[in-house]
Amino acid sequence: MLETPAGPPGGTPAPERAHVTIRGLSKRFNNVVIYDKFDFDIPRGTLISVFGPNGCGKSTLINMIAGLIPVDEGEILFDGKKLSEIKFGYVFQNYREALFPWLRAIDNIEYPLKVMQVPNVERRARSEKLIANLGVKIDLKRYPYEMSGGQQQLVSIMRALIVEPEILFLDEPFSALDYEMTLFMREQLQRVFQETGTTTVLVSHDLEEAVYLADRVLLLSRHPALVADYVRYDDARPRTDATLSEPEFIRVKAHCLDVFQREVRKG
Amino acid sequence: MKRFDPLLPIIGVVGLIVIWSFAVWGQVVDPVLLPSPTKTFWALWKGMNGGALGFDFLKTVQRTAISILIAAAIALPLGIVLGSSERLYRSVEFVIDFFRSTPASAMFPLFLVLFGVGDKTKISVAAFGAMLVILFNVAYGVMNARKTRLLAAKVMGASRLRVLTDVMLLESLPQTFIGLRNGVSLALVIIVVAEMFIGSTDGLGHRVFEAQQLFEMPDMYAAIFAAGALGYGFNLLFLLVERRFVHWSGK
Numbered sequence: 223m224l225e226t227p228a229g230p231p232g233g234t235p236a237p238e239r240a241h242v243t244i245r246g247l248s249k250r251f252n253n254v255v256i257y258d259k260f261d262f263d264i265p266r267g268t269l270i271s272v273f274g275p276n277g278c279g280k281s282t283l284i285n286m287i288a289g290l291i292p293v294d295e296g297e298i299l300f301d302g303k304k305l306s307e308i309k310f311g312y313v314f315q316n317y318r319e320a321l322f323p324w325l326r327a328i329d330n331i332e333y334p335l336k337v338m339q340v341p342n343v344e345r346r347a348r349s350e351k352l353i354a355n356l357g358v359k360i361d362l363k364r365y366p367y368e369m370s371g372g373q374q375q376l377v378s379i380m381r382a383l384i385v386e387p388e389i390l391f392l393d394e395p396f397s398a399l400d401y402e403m404t405l406f407m408r409e410q411l412q413r414v415f416q417e418t419g420t421t422t423v424l425v426s427h428d429l430e431e432a433v434y435l436a437d438r439v440l441l442l443s444r445h446p447a448l449v450a451d452y453v454r455y456d457d458a459r460p461r462t463d464a465t466l467s468e469p470e471f472i473r474v475k476a477h478c479l480d481v482f483q484r485e486v487r488k489g
Numbered sequence: 490m491k492r493f494d495p496l497l498p499i500i501g502v503v504g505l506i507v508i509w510s511f512a513v514w515g516q517v518v519d520p521v522l523l524p525s526p527t528k529t530f531w532a533l534w535k536g537m538n539g540g541a542l543g544f545d546f547l548k549t550v551q552r553t554a555i556s557i558l559i560a561a562a563i564a565l566p567l568g569i570v571l572g573s574s575e576r577l578y579r580s581v582e583f584v585i586d587f588f589r590s591t592p593a594s595a596m597f598p599l600f601l602v603l604f605g606v607g608d609k610t611k612i613s614v615a616a617f618g619a620m621l622v623i624l625f626n627v628a629y630g631v632m633n634a635r636k637t638r639l640l641a642a643k644v645m646g647a648s649r650l651r652v653l654t655d656v657m658l659l660e661s662l663p664q665t666f667i668g669l670r671n672g673v674s675l676a677l678v679i680i681v682v683a684e685m686f687i688g689s690t691d692g693l694g695h696r697v698f699e700a701q702q703l704f705e706m707p708d709m710y711a712a713i714f715a716a717g718a719l720g721y722g723f724n725l726l727f728l729l730v731e732r733r734f735v736h737w738s739g740k
């Protein structure tokens with residue numbers, strides 16, 4: 223266990239219990255330093271959007287947290303526990319290649335439970351509960367290739383949620399969808415977050431989306447990535463289209479854009 | 490007009506028969522070398538219904554089927570093992586590619602020494618050729634499994650074995666079927682050639698060869714058509730099985 227983890231850099235006065243603590247994280251690719259002794263805390267039950275210049279290391283960060291790529295140095299703990307001791311969900315940008323085309327949508331969703339050797343009956347019960355909670359009305363008996371992009375990504379998200387993860391990672395989950403679908407999926411994600419309160423890390427390249435969905439926006443600098451700013455956005459949920467024209471939203475978004483452009487110019 | 494589309498393939502067949510008939514009627518080719526379509530199909534019909542052709546046909550089916558079964562039984566597990574470790578595959582890739590490029594017919598003398606003049610030689614050369622083709626395709630199918638899909642299984646906590654059985658195996662199926670189809674075509678070619686020249690008393694190759702020697706041209710053409718139908722049938726069979734079990738292929 224870590225004793226008294228340091229608060230998030232550029233943090234806020236309100237004490238929040240850290241869910242994920244990242245300490246001394248270093249990563250390089252072919253001698254290019256992406257992270258150098260990076261420290262960060264992700265508070266429990268919040269939705270954090272990660273935003274930053276292209277290639278600054280957003281994906282690398284969540285992939286290291288989710289154990290998809292090894293870290294060179296440093297430690298990432300979840301409430302003091304290792305990744306292998308917790309349940310987490312990961313949603314890939316490329317849903318077409320992340321789902322299993324040989325399984326029906328419903329079996330894709332239940333697959334993580336199968337891996338965990340949950341009996342058939344309970345698997346069904348849990349997926350039915352999830353479907354009801356999310357108010358999903360699409361036909362899940364179909365195969366992924368018979369569904370629209372948005373429906374497939376929704377299936378991916380449900381597959382990540384079925385294990386009732388402690389933490390949910392999404393790497394640009396909507397960037398392959400058309401605008402209408404993206405809007406719909408944002409609402410779905412907001413709903414999921416409201417229903418479950420799962421700690422969520424969302425990488426987004428769309429600043430409006432990043433702010434709209436977030437409790438906090440983590441702005442990264444060009445690599446070696448540092449926390450350029452860590453911005454709070456506290457507007458009540460559910461947020462709606464009206465939110466987009468509220469002064470506070472506009473202020474936060476403008477501030478993030480400022481920081482972002484400052485970082486881009488530095489490069 | 491669209492609803493006649495399924496009939497389009499028939500046009501080529503009818504066209505061929507018409508040209509053939511005119512060639513015979515106009516005596517473009519020596520009538521002894523080119524019998525009429527009716528004579529040929531009559532020979533085919535008679536041969537397949539209780540004639541020697543039917544027996545030879547079944548013999549060839551049997552040999553090809555056995556060789557493809559042996560080839561698949563070796564190549565499928567081996568291909569999966571080789572494909573699941575890229576370094577392992579790279580270390581034997583040259584050997585596989587080399588023998589895959591070697592004409593299988595060049596192996597007959599060697600296998601004759603090993604197995605003597607008989608079915609064993611024919612079947613083992615065909616199995617050898619088909620095995621390499623299937624092996625290569627299975628290994629590539631496994632190696633080229635979508636990285637995201639493997640990662641997805643991994644983040645869901647799947648063990649290495651589970652990733653292999655639940656993801657890599659299924660990912661490799663479309664490519665595996667390509668290997669099976671190519672393998673069965675090659676096996677048939679080798680079997681028919683072997684039946685012609687490696688002291689055979691039966692099989693389609695033997696039938697074609699014998700009919701030619703005895704100058705029974707309608708019988709020879711009939712046997713050729715039977716061999717063609719067999720090759721086409723094997724291919725179609727694998728295609729249907731693939732469409733049934735690998736429904737996601739190409740989607």
Ligand SMILES: Nc1ncnc2c1ncn2[C@@H]1O[C@H](COP(=O)(O)OP(=O)(O)OP(=O)(O)O)[C@@H](O)[C@H]1O
Pocket residue numbers: 251252256274275276277278279280281282283427445
């Ligand atoms: N496997 C790898 N090998 C070498 N370099 C890599 C590898 N993965 C990422 N990089 C490099 O590390 C840097 C960070 O990559 P990362 O994918 O994390 O960026 P990102 O912030 O997600 O970018 P994007 O906005 O394009 O998604 C980039 O400069 C990239 O070129």
Ligand SMILES: [Mg+2]
Pocket residue numbers: 280281282
């Ligand atoms: Mg990225």
